[in-house]
Amino acid sequence: MPFVRTELVVLCVTVGALQVLLSRREEEPHAGLLGLPGGVLRIDQDVSLEAAAQRVARERLGRELPNLLQLCAVGGADRDPRAPWALSVVYRSLVQPELAVKPGKRVKSLEWVAVDKVSDGGDLAFDHARLIAQAVDATREQVAAMEFPHGWVPEPFTLPQLQAFAEAVLGRALDKVTFRRRANTSDLVVALEGQTRGGAFRPAQLYRFQKPSHASGGGLLRPGAR
Amino acid sequence: MPFVRTELVVLCVTVGALQVLLSRREEEPHAGLLGLPGGVLRIDQDVSLEAAAQRVARERLGRELPNLLQLCAVGGADRDPRAPWALSVVYRSLVQPELAVKPGKRVKSLEWVAVDKVSDGGDLAFDHARLIAQAVDATREQVAAMEFPHGWVPEPFTLPQLQAFAEAVLGRALDKVTFRRRANTSDLVVALEGQTRGGAFRPAQLYRFQKPSHASGGGLLRPGAR
DNA sequence: TCAAAAGTGTTTGGGTTACACCCATGG
DNA sequence: CCATGGGTGTAACCCAAACACTTTTGA
Numbered sequence: 001m002p003f004v005r006t007e008l009v010v011l012c013v014t015v016g017a018l019q020v021l022l023s024r025r026e027e028e029p030h031a032g033l034l035g036l037p038g039g040v041l042r043i044d045q046d047v048s049l050e051a052a053a054q055r056v057a058r059e060r061l062g063r064e065l066p067n068l069l070q071l072c073a074v075g076g077a078d079r080d081p082r083a084p085w086a087l088s089v090v091y092r093s094l095v096q097p098e099l100a101v102k103p104g105k106r107v108k109s110l111e112w113v114a115v116d117k118v119s120d121g122g123d124l125a126f127d128h129a130r131l132i133a134q135a136v137d138a139t140r141e142q143v144a145a146m147e148f149p150h151g152w153v154p155e156p157f158t159l160p161q162l163q164a165f166a167e168a169v170l171g172r173a174l175d176k177v178t179f180r181r182r183a184n185t186s187d188l189v190v191a192l193e194g195q196t197r198g199g200a201f202r203p204a205q206l207y208r209f210q211k212p213s214h215a216s217g218g219g220l221l222r223p224g225a226r
Numbered sequence: 227m228p229f230v231r232t233e234l235v236v237l238c239v240t241v242g243a244l245q246v247l248l249s250r251r252e253e254e255p256h257a258g259l260l261g262l263p264g265g266v267l268r269i270d271q272d273v274s275l276e277a278a279a280q281r282v283a284r285e286r287l288g289r290e291l292p293n294l295l296q297l298c299a300v301g302g303a304d305r306d307p308r309a310p311w312a313l314s315v316v317y318r319s320l321v322q323p324e325l326a327v328k329p330g331k332r333v334k335s336l337e338w339v340a341v342d343k344v345s346d347g348g349d350l351a352f353d354h355a356r357l358i359a360q361a362v363d364a365t366r367e368q369v370a371a372m373e374f375p376h377g378w379v380p381e382p383f384t385l386p387q388l389q390a391f392a393e394a395v396l397g398r399a400l401d402k403v404t405f406r407r408r409a410n411t412s413d414l415v416v417a418l419e420g421q422t423r424g425g426a427f428r429p430a431q432l433y434r435f436q437k438p439s440h441a442s443g444g445g446l447l448r449p450g451a452r
Numbered sequence: 453t454c455a456a457a458a459g460t461g462t463t464t465g466g467g468t469t470a471c472a473c474c475c476a477t478g479g
Numbered sequence: 480c481c482a483t484g485g486g487t488g489t490a491a492c493c494c495a496a497a498c499a500c501t502t503t504t505g506a
Contacts, residue, residue: 001227001228001229001230001267001269002227002230002267002269003227004227004228004230004313041227041228043227043228043303043310043311046303047302047303047304048301048302048303049299049300049301049302049313070298070299072296072299073275073296073298073299073315074275075274075275075315076273076274076275077269077272077273077274078273084269085269087230087275087313087315089299089301089313158484159484159485160483160484160485175468175469175470175471176484176485177469177470177471177486177487178467178468178469178470180485180486181468182467182468185467199478199483199484200478200479200482200483201477201478201479201481201482201483201484202476202477202478202482202483202484202485203477203478203484204483204484204485205484205485384457385457385458386456386457386458401495401496401497401498402457402458403459403460403496403497403498404494404495404496404497406458406459407494407495408494408495411494422504426455426456426505426506427454427455427456427457427504427505427506428455428456428457428458428503428504428505428506429456429457429504429505430456430457430458431457431458
């Protein structure tokens with residue numbers, strides 16, 4: 001049976017750009033390079049693949065991860081010199097940068113790196129650059145469709161803040177009017193009554209996301225596959 | 227390390243409907259039920275996950291499969307009573323029904339079942355009904371976007387044939403004019419010169435798919451992620 | 453002549469993008 | 480007054496759906 005691992009692609013938005021959490025590898029292979037945090041599946045501790053990803057996150061990052069999405073599985077005979085056959089199941093998580101991640105077991109240091117700095121795939125371990133690119137693509141598609149996975153954007157927020165967030169993820173400017181119209185026509189956001197924010201100029205309206213309203217009508221089997 | 231398997235969701239279009247290849251299980255668990263063909267990963271024989279899927283296809287179905295697409299990986303402690311922890315990597319393949327599949331090792335009989343007969347998930351082994359639904363969703367999305375994976379539709383074909391194929395996959399009628407316009411405006415098909423088909427009434431123009439033209443301009447990294 | 457293949461044309465509608473404006477407000 | 484938040488309106492564009500209608504062709 002192969003050597004089975006879980007790799008984590010953790011993304012957040014800071015300083016106006018989409019960033020990925022990487023760790024400097026201490027051990028071979030690829031010692032000294034940056035790589036995705038990950039760990040070995042433990043069949044005596046994990047009841048499922050997602051549970052394994054959460055345990056790895058607790059051990060390596062000091063916390064559980066919201067919004068886990070399975071990206072793919074990669075495996076082969078020459079993937080990892082530590083084992084004759086290695087298989088990795090890759091998960092993506094979207095977090096807020098304020099929530100501290102603490103380096104844990106076997107992890108010396110963690111750092112946020114802008115995703116457009118790693119797109120070339122130069123100095124990353126294994127095929128991690130490709131995995132990150134895949135996670136970024138999937139995430140950008142979601143945001144372009146005005147999907148903001150729960151817990152990723154700090155609530156409450158103003159519409160200019162939400163737009164700046166989307167622009168940071170997509171890496172391009174968006175039209176203000178179109179963005180606001182799309183946010184309002186789809187039942188994405190709800191205005192919080194009365195609340196505003198004190199700022200330098202005119203205060204902005206505060207919003208939160210509309211809950212999915214999980215019992216709306218006739219959706220019987222697999223209500224919203226997309 | 228867990229027990230690692232590959233499961234195959236093989237789809238084709240016959241008698242006007244999308245069908246999935248299922249085998250009647252001879253052994254426990256779920257003996258007597260229908261299930262997806264699959265097999266155990268052999269790290270001494272398979273160089274990659276996709277190679278493992280192809281070897282399983284050769285052993286169980288007597289042939290290799292075109293157009294393999296990895297759907298997901300599922301795993302857990304209580305997934306399969308034959309092992310304390312079981313992990314399955316699921317692949318989808320799109321084939322033509324004429325290409326004979328011959329039951330092989332450990333497979334008594336294979337049968338095509340219309341996918342809308344298994345959507346409820348009643349009498350299928352494990353969580354195979356859910357896996358089939360996921361494969362069908364992904365395939366319908368592709369066809370709705372006028373993507374016909376290479377080798378799935380017998381070439382050459384007429385546009386009415388291609389439309390009937392798409393309607394069988396989607397399970398609903400399509401507008402003739404819209405379908406033809408979409409096929410022509412996108413560079414999906416190429417008319418074969420002179421050729422027509424002898425039939426009962428006016429013969430139809432024969433077409434084949436336009437090759438992707440893989441060296442068109444500046445697409446450097448990951449040319450067409452969609 | 454029939455029925456299917458093929459083609460032309462028009463209308464409608466949704467959705468996005470891109471503008472040009474307007475007003476409101478706190479410092 | 481100024482910069483930002485918030486809003487209205489409009490035009491252009493693309494695409495898909497729907498429908499009417501004509502022409503072509505082999506049996």
